[in-house]
Amino acid sequence: MIDWGQLFSNAAVELISPTTAAYALAALGLAVHFGFTGLLNFGQAGFMALGAYGYAISTLTFNFPVWASVLVGIGASVVFALILGVPTLRLRADYLAIVTIAAAEILRLIFTTNTYIDVTGSANGLSGYKGGFAALNPLPEGTYGFAPFTNNSYDTWLRIVAWTIVILACLFVWLLMRSPWGRVVKGIREDEDAVRALGKNVFSYKMQSLIIGGVLGTVAGMIFILPRAVVPSNYQTTLTFFIYTILLLGGAATILGPVIGSIIFWVLLSFISGFIARAVEVGWLPFLSNVQAGQLRFVIVGVVLMLIVIYRPQGIFGNKKELAFVK
Amino acid sequence: MSNSPAPRRGAPVKTTGLHIGEAEPGVAKVDPIVVLDGVKRTFGGLTAVDVEHLEIPRNAITALIGPNGAGKTTLFNLLTGFDKPNAGTWSFDGQTLAGVPSFKVAKMGQVRTFQLTKALALLSVLDNMKLGGKDQKGENLFRALVPSSWRDQDRALEEKAIELLARFKLDGKKDDYAASLSGGQRKLLEMARALMSDPALVMLDEPMAGVNPALTQSLLDHILDLKTQGMTVLFVEHDMQMVRHIADWVVVMAEGRVVAEGAPREVMQNQAVIDAYLGSHHDTDLGEDPTRVDTIKELLHDDDRT
Ligand SMILES: Nc1ncnc2c1ncn2[C@@H]1O[C@H](COP(=O)(O)OP(=O)(O)OP(=O)(O)O)[C@@H](O)[C@H]1O
Ligand SMILES: [Mg+2]
Numbered sequence: 001m002i003d004w005g006q007l008f009s010n011a012a013v014e015l016i017s018p019t020t021a022a023y024a025l026a027a028l029g030l031a032v033h034f035g036f037t038g039l040l041n042f043g044q045a046g047f048m049a050l051g052a053y054g055y056a057i058s059t060l061t062f063n064f065p066v067w068a069s070v071l072v073g074i075g076a077s078v079v080f081a082l083i084l085g086v087p088t089l090r091l092r093a094d095y096l097a098i099v100t101i102a103a104a105e106i107l108r109l110i111f112t113t114n115t116y117i118d119v120t121g122s123a124n125g126l127s128g129y130k131g132g133f134a135a136l137n138p139l140p141e142g143t144y145g146f147a148p149f150t151n152n153s154y155d156t157w158l159r160i161v162a163w164t165i166v167i168l169a170c171l172f173v174w175l176l177m178r179s180p181w182g183r184v185v186k187g188i189r190e191d192e193d194a195v196r197a198l199g200k201n202v203f204s205y206k207m208q209s210l211i212i213g214g215v216l217g218t219v220a221g222m223i224f225i226l227p228r229a230v231v232p233s234n235y236q237t238t239l240t241f242f243i244y245t246i247l248l249l250g251g252a253a254t255i256l257g258p259v260i261g262s263i264i265f266w267v268l269l270s271f272i273s274g275f276i277a278r279a280v281e282v283g284w285l286p287f288l289s290n291v292q293a294g295q296l297r298f299v300i301v302g303v304v305l306m307l308i309v310i311y312r313p314q315g316i317f318g319n320k321k322e323l324a325f326v327k
Numbered sequence: 328m329s330n331s332p333a334p335r336r337g338a339p340v341k342t343t344g345l346h347i348g349e350a351e352p353g354v355a356k357v358d359p360i361v362v363l364d365g366v367k368r369t370f371g372g373l374t375a376v377d378v379e380h381l382e383i384p385r386n387a388i389t390a391l392i393g394p395n396g397a398g399k400t401t402l403f404n405l406l407t408g409f410d411k412p413n414a415g416t417w418s419f420d421g422q423t424l425a426g427v428p429s430f431k432v433a434k435m436g437q438v439r440t441f442q443l444t445k446a447l448a449l450l451s452v453l454d455n456m457k458l459g460g461k462d463q464k465g466e467n468l469f470r471a472l473v474p475s476s477w478r479d480q481d482r483a484l485e486e487k488a489i490e491l492l493a494r495f496k497l498d499g500k501k502d503d504y505a506a507s508l509s510g511g512q513r514k515l516l517e518m519a520r521a522l523m524s525d526p527a528l529v530m531l532d533e534p535m536a537g538v539n540p541a542l543t544q545s546l547l548d549h550i551l552d553l554k555t556q557g558m559t560v561l562f563v564e565h566d567m568q569m570v571r572h573i574a575d576w577v578v579v580m581a582e583g584r585v586v587a588e589g590a591p592r593e594v595m596q597n598q599a600v601i602d603a604y605l606g607s608h609h610d611t612d613l614g615e616d617p618t619r620v621d622t623i624k625e626l627l628h629d630d631d632r633t
Contacts, residue, residue: 175472180457180465180481187447187458193409194445194517198459199433199524200466208468 002278009148011271016149020266021162022048022224027246027258028169029216034244035252036177037209038189040097043084045239046104047214050076051221052230053111053120059129061119066132070222077218080107081211089206101237112232120232127229133158155227162223166259169216174255176212185209186253245305251315260316268304273297339551342575343590345384350589353380360385360528360559361406361437366415368401368583375401376412377583383528388550388560390570390591393580394604399563400442402580403532407439408432420527434461436527440534442563446513448506452497455505455516456488457481459523488523494549495519496542511537515546522553529553531562535569547573567595579603 014020026044033039054073058064064072084103088096111120120126137157144156151159176182184205187195192202224234246265250257273294279285280293288296312318347355359382368376376398383389391399404410406417408429417424419437433439447455463484464470465477492498495515500508505516518534535543550560550573564570570577570591577594579587581603587594594600 172472175474176468179471179474180463180477181468181471183450183454183458184466186450186454190447190449191445193429194441194447195458196409196429197407197433197439197441197445198520199430199438199461200458201430 002275002282007271007274007278010274011267012148014266014270015263016159016163017266018155018158018162018223018227020262021159021166022220023243023246023265024166024259024262025169025220025223026217026243027250027262028166028173028255029213029220030243030247031252031254031258032173032176032209032213032216035247035254035257036182036189037185037206037213038093039089039206039210039213040093041100041210041213042097042237042240043100043102043104044213044217044243045235045237046100046107047077047080047217048221048224048239049104049107049111049232049235050080051218052225052235053126054218055222056126056129056225056230057119059132060126066136069129069132070219073218073222074215077214078211081207081214085207085210089203089210101240104235104240105237108232108235111235121230123232125229125231129230130154130226133226158223158226162226165219165223169219170255170259173216177255181205248309248313248315249305251318254315254317257315257317264316265301265305269297269301272300272304276300339547339573341590342384342387342554345387345576346588350593352585352588354382354588356382356384358385359383361417361419361561363406363417364415366402366405366412366417368398368405368410368412374583376405378402378415378585381578381585383559383561383578384576385559386554386557387575388554388562388573389576389578390574391561391563391578391580392565392567392570393586396582397580397603398583399580400532401583403439403530403563406432407437407530433524433526436524437530438521438524438526438528439530440514440517440521440532442532442536444510444513444517446505446508446516449504451502452492452505452508452516453485453488453501455520456492456501456523457484459520460484460487461524484523488519491519491522495546511539514538515542518546526558528559528561531560533563533565535564535566543569571595 026048029047030041030044033041033044051073054076055069058069058072059066080103084096084099088099110116112123113120114122116122134154134157137153139153139157141153143150143152145151177186184195184200187198187200188202188205192206196202242265246261247258248261249264250259250261276285276288276293276296277290280288280290285293345356347357361381361383363378363381365380366376366378367374391402393399401410405412406419406424408424408427408431415425419432419435422435424432427435447458450458460480463477464480465474470476489498489501492501495518497508497512497515497519500512505513508516514534514537518531521529521531535546538546547569553560562574574591577587577589577591578585579594579597579600581599586599586603587597589597
């Protein structure tokens with residue numbers, strides 16, 4: 001028989017997992033880009049990769065302390081945003097989409113190629129960079145939390161840091177979006193010529209937005225690698241699309257949407273994959289092999305998400321009123 | 328020029344004595360705010376704008392008229408940095424504007440509206456208005472994070488916005504999305520928004536198209552008020568009655584060129600203007616249809632209206 005208790009508790013673990021936090025943060029960055037400013041960034045995976053590799057390479061190759069490694073990652077993503085933005089932000093919105101999707105792929109291929117294997121680890125990626133972060137852990141050895149959320153000292157420390165960053169980032173974006181700065185950016189989303197005619201430097205605001213959302217994605221990339229290793233194949237375009245899914249699920253122009261969207265996404269994914277695996281085990285799905293079952297979860301998640309987007313297109317936190325006016 | 332408040336209804340006070348010498352295309356003005364020289368813009372083989380010399384008088388209401396496709400909107404785009412001419416120089420308030428990006432032109436105090444209305448649909452009407460405020464502290468990324476640094480300014484902007492909205496009969500809508508406004512209301516919102524920055528020169532592209540006549544009267548009064556406060560207005564309009572009613576000076580364009588200039592009443596008697604509206608060969612083309620010619624002449628002259 002299927003152990004439902006086990007299934008639910010496995011899914012519940014994802015509620016506060018650092019991966020959920022990382023996706024929430026990356027989606028928040030995308031909310032700044034797409035939801036608030038109307039920038040079509042399809043290269044969020046590239047910004048995340050810069051965070052992951054920026055941090056890991058600084059630590060492994062250059063022996064940088066944690067703070068310096070973080071700054072290297074952030075610096076790299078600011079430069080990346082400038083390179084993407086300077087030629088495209090003056091053009092129509094679609095050009096940014098094309099350039100970002102290509103640039104993120106170029107980054108991933110550079111990280112994968114054998115040429116820089118000493119630094120990037122090529123297709124095998126990087127590991128062994130967690131010492132610095134673990135050394136900052138003030139928690140003594142032991143087990144923390146309550147079932148099903150019990151973790152060792154490192155994992156607890158990681159969760160505390162990850163979610164603190166998510167909360168601070170939400171606060172930051174919330175403050176920005178209720179300010180006159182946010183008003184300009186939302187105006188640009190609606191019609192940039194009108195905003196220009198009112199004397200605002202549209203290019204500069206778009207650039208600021210691209211950098212802010214990109215840096216959020218980069219920090220998400222750093223959180224993402226702290227419970228695992230850096231593997232280049234994680235940064236494919238599908239990653240960007242998962243983050244878009246989370247964003248649309250939660251509501252594109254909202255602050256809490258990306259966070260709740262990420263939680264729902266990961267809890268659902270974990271529950272469905274757990275359920276399919278158990279169902280195959282007990283023989284409920286005789287026509288499926290284990291390998292096929294592993295893929296089926298994405299099909300089901302896809303269908304569930306489609307239903308949500310069809311029946312609640314404004315997302316969970318989106319404003320129903322807006323829908324009446326979507327062209 | 329007169330500084331007494333414009334009388335309501337009846338004939339508004341016209342500013343006269345704006346030009347030096349004969350009223351002809353390119354005539355010099357006593358105190359020009361905008362000066363254009365040799366401005367030319369072509370689209371492929373089509374010359375949309377070709378203005379040898381034009382001066383817009385300061386602290387007056389100038390109407391820019393002409394048939395469809397005359398180049399009025401293109402001229403607006405060139406003046407405000409939304410389009411670049413193939414040749415020519417132009418200046419605003421003594422500062423040359425060639426190569427100055429549109430947002431800087433607006434910052435200098437030359438604010439425009441668009442013929443195809445640009446309401447910011449998913450912003451509230453009030454937010455649309457507040458966006459028009461200039462030199463806002465909270466529009467800086469870092470100050471934005473400290474609400475106490477911009478809250479007072481924002482509140483003042485809000486008061487000003489509500490006053491203007493009342494004037495434009497939009498105050499009841501202030502918390503609605505601009506997307507929920509009707510076409511005419513959007514036109515009004517855009518005009519009100521442009522006025523939020525207290526521009527020195529406001530350029531309105533067909534401001535009254537689709538606005539109901541009762542409201543038009545009150546808005547015309549408002550525009551006249553702006554003049555007494557020292558603002559310069561340049562507007563494009565097809566409604567001759569409105570032009571005659573409030574314009575101090577009229578510039579007539581046809582096929583990219585300025586074909587006539589002058590005070591409203593005189594300019595509409597001008598043969599070049601009648602030609603412009605009828606096509607220059609109207610005698611041969613429309614010879615068999617004298618009623619049409621008469622209708623247009625009547626429209627342009629229509630002197631009995633008070
Ligand atoms: N972007 C463009 N590309 C090609 N041709 C253009 C463009 N913009 C304007 N034109 C042409 O330039 C001419 C002038 O157009 P413009 O919009 O300035 O006319 P207008 O005087 O504003 O007319 P209306 O009263 O109908 O608004 C027209 O013949 C038009 O076809
Ligand atoms: Mg036009």
